[in-house]
Amino acid sequence: MLLENKVVVVTGGSRGIGRAIALASAREGADVAINYWGDNDRSYGKASAVQSIVKEIEALGRRAIAVEGNVADHETGKALIARAVEAFGHVDVLSSNAGICPFHAFLDMPPSVYETTVAVNLNGAFYVTQAAANQMKAQGTGGAIVATSSISALVGGGMQTHYTPTKAGVHSLMQSCAIALGPYGIRCNSVMPGTIATDLNAEDLADEAKRAYMEKRIPLGRLGAPDDVAQCVVFLASDRARYVTGASLLVDGGLFVNLQ
Ligand code: RM4
16 A cells, blocks of 8 residues: 555545545545535536545545635635644645646636636645645655646647646746755655546537547547546655655656657
8 A cells, every 4th residue: 555544635636637636545545635626516426526535435444524625715725734634633645736727718818717727726736735845844754745737837738828837837836845845855746647538628628629639649549537647646645756856747648749
């Protein structure tokens, strides 16, 4: 078990990649604090999305709590960490995963779309990372922070001019935090998912031509699944990556390198 008796905090953990990270962490022996915001997704039967993942984790014999909060609010990270410590006694891993990607053209993008995307994806990552790092430092036993950056930190998207800078910023945040937090034994790394089929891009990929184009560009021949990313997050969070910090891991099926 790679995360035996660890406490893992996941932001944006009710759906998509975050949900997979929460589940994968529990399967590897962790208790999980799951942040969510606006959980109006009823795709998981009668229970809300977050309650269904809590039940799924408890069915594995691990503990889980659901904590609502918008990571864009600088108080949310502190409250989330406090609830995790209250419930489980300590925090060992932060998966800073919460993010949005409202696809939008550049020239007529309203300030609200730009500012909300930056507030959630970048400011949110900063505040939650800061809150978790302060708790880890106080505990004195190190820790691991894994941010969900993106292939979009490295390449652009015509409908993502607001989004790609935030993913580049998340990657850079982990690089600088690796330096600032190394003295406390806190490792900071990022995963860079490629095109992973989640509700974040369901509308975008509902366009069959777009979906076929993306699949054709991926050497492994398929869109990614959330658990493809979650397994890499578990690795970076685990002691197997004990000498890895300030690094990033592309999880994209070869999409980034595929020029021709
Ligand atoms: C990723 C990448 C994918 C897109 C998601 C929403 O960073 O750009 O292609 O589907 O974001």
